[in-house]
Amino acid sequence: MTTRRYSSTNPELLAQAVFDVAADAGLDNASVREVAKRAGVSIGAVQHHFSTKDEMLVFTLRAASARLVERVTDVASIAAGGPHDVLVAMLSEMLPLDERRSKEAHVRAAFAVRAVSVPGLADIRSRGMFAIRSAVAAVLLDAGAPDAEIRAGGLVASAEGFAASALADRQSYPTAYLQRSIAQFVDLALRDRVEVGDAVELAS
Amino acid sequence: MTTRRYSSTNPELLAQAVFDVAADAGLDNASVREVAKRAGVSIGAVQHHFSTKDEMLVFTLRAASARLVERVTDVASIAAGGPHDVLVAMLSEMLPLDERRSKEAHVRAAFAVRAVSVPGLADIRSRGMFAIRSAVAAVLLDAGAPDAEIRAGGLVASAEGFAASALADRQSYPTAYLQRSIAQFVDLALRDRVEVGDAVELAS
Numbered sequence: 379m380t381t382r383r384y385s386s387t388n389p390e391l392l393a394q395a396v397f398d399v400a401a402d403a404g405l406d407n408a409s410v411r412e413v414a415k416r417a418g419v420s421i422g423a424v425q426h427h428f429s430t431k432d433e434m435l436v437f438t439l440r441a442a443s444a445r446l447v448e449r450v451t452d453v454a455s456i457a458a459g460g461p462h463d464v465l466v467a468m469l470s471e472m473l474p475l476d477e478r479r480s481k482e483a484h485v486r487a488a489f490a491v492r493a494v495s496v497p498g499l500a501d502i503r504s505r506g507m508f509a510i511r512s513a514v515a516a517v518l519l520d521a522g523a524p525d526a527e528i529r530a531g532g533l534v535a536s537a538e539g540f541a542a543s544a545l546a547d548r549q550s551y552p553t554a555y556l557q558r559s560i561a562q563f564v565d566l567a568l569r570d571r572v573e574v575g576d577a578v579e580l581a582s
Numbered sequence: 583m584t585t586r587r588y589s590s591t592n593p594e595l596l597a598q599a600v601f602d603v604a605a606d607a608g609l610d611n612a613s614v615r616e617v618a619k620r621a622g623v624s625i626g627a628v629q630h631h632f633s634t635k636d637e638m639l640v641f642t643l644r645a646a647s648a649r650l651v652e653r654v655t656d657v658a659s660i661a662a663g664g665p666h667d668v669l670v671a672m673l674s675e676m677l678p679l680d681e682r683r684s685k686e687a688h689v690r691a692a693f694a695v696r697a698v699s700v701p702g703l704a705d706i707r708s709r710g711m712f713a714i715r716s717a718v719a720a721v722l723l724d725a726g727a728p729d730a731e732i733r734a735g736g737l738v739a740s741a742e743g744f745a746a747s748a749l750a751d752r753q754s755y756p757t758a759y760l761q762r763s764i765a766q767f768v769d770l771a772l773r774d775r776v777e778v779g780d781a782v783e784l785a786s
Contacts, residue, residue: 491749494749545694546704547697
């Protein structure tokens with residue numbers, strides 16, 4: 379019995395290779411050939427799992443998006459402190475505050491652009507952003523902030539905008555600036571809080 | 583005397599062609615060949631003005647960036663109403679509220695990603711964002727808002743983040759949502775205003 383080389387790989391490993399190639403050399407270079415090389419498998423092994431490049435990209439974005447959503451929601455449940463600290467911790471997962479998150483932000487931005495032309499990508503990104511926005515909104519709502527959904531959308535958008543701007547220009551967006559900016563916007567988003575007990579009382 | 587074809591073109595026209603190809607088919611497809619085709623000139627005509635593709639991209643981003651900065655600052659000087667309306671009008675220039683601005687946001691996002699690997703692009707983007715942030719900060723400062731620079735950065739980042747998210751997913755980010763979100767964040771950014779007269783008095 380011949381051992382076929384692709385039996386030694388799995389789609390998650392290939393998605394990681396796509397991610398790594400995209401982070402290092404750009405999403406344009408994440409061809410089946412390049413991904414196979416990075417993963418140390420044959421082109422056939424990649425083709426065994428993904429019949430087209432688009433299929434491979436969709437799988438990769440889904441994995442990366444799930445990872446980010448999981449981290450944001452994990453942070454939300456374990457972060458100590460009041461809503462301010464929890465929100466800062468959540469949004470910080472999107473910011474390029476270290477090498478790992480910088481790579482992620484780069485790949486995420488590249489996928490956002492690619493989503494215009496590859497069917498399936500837009501939907502995955504949209505679900506991911508919706509999950510993050512909802513998690514942020516839940517914290518704002520719990521804290522009694524009005525317009526929680528709208529404010530959550532603005533916070534997530536600003537984190538994404540900072541990430542995009544810092545991509546190629548870390549010098550203009552040093553870590554301390556990003557942290558201070560997000561902290562300030564979280565403060566603003568927590569204005570006009572109503573005691574949740576009061577709100578319930580008013581509604582009853 | 584032979585009329586050479588490229589004498590009939592100019593770099594601004596070619597930059598427009600790069601922009602159009604990028605908006606329609608993605609920045610990856612903005613090759614010298616494709617740009618020449620779109621501009622209706624020979625490949626030699628493009629090469630007459632730009633010796634490399636990167637040079638062509640740098641020129642294009644510079645033109646697009648200058649246009650956006652000009653629009654934002656024009657709006658700032660002509661918009662009627664108080665600081666709220668002026669700021670909303672400025673930030674709205676970055677949002678994909680119509681087809682033209684959607685195209686621009688798409689091309690801008692693609693350039694942000696490309697800036698990671700093409701020298702020169704990051705610097706142009708950075709200068710453009712700085713000019714916009716400064717113009718927004720000037721309005722906040724005039725209005726007596728504290729932390730004007732930081733708040734301006736957050737507003738610009740949220741507009742950029744909304745633009746990136748809406749790229750391939752206008753359905754989740756309809757015009758009314760984008761407008762309401764920006765209006766709300768402008769309101770928050772204008773909190774805690776100090777009468778500019780008071781500030782001067784305190785300083786004297």
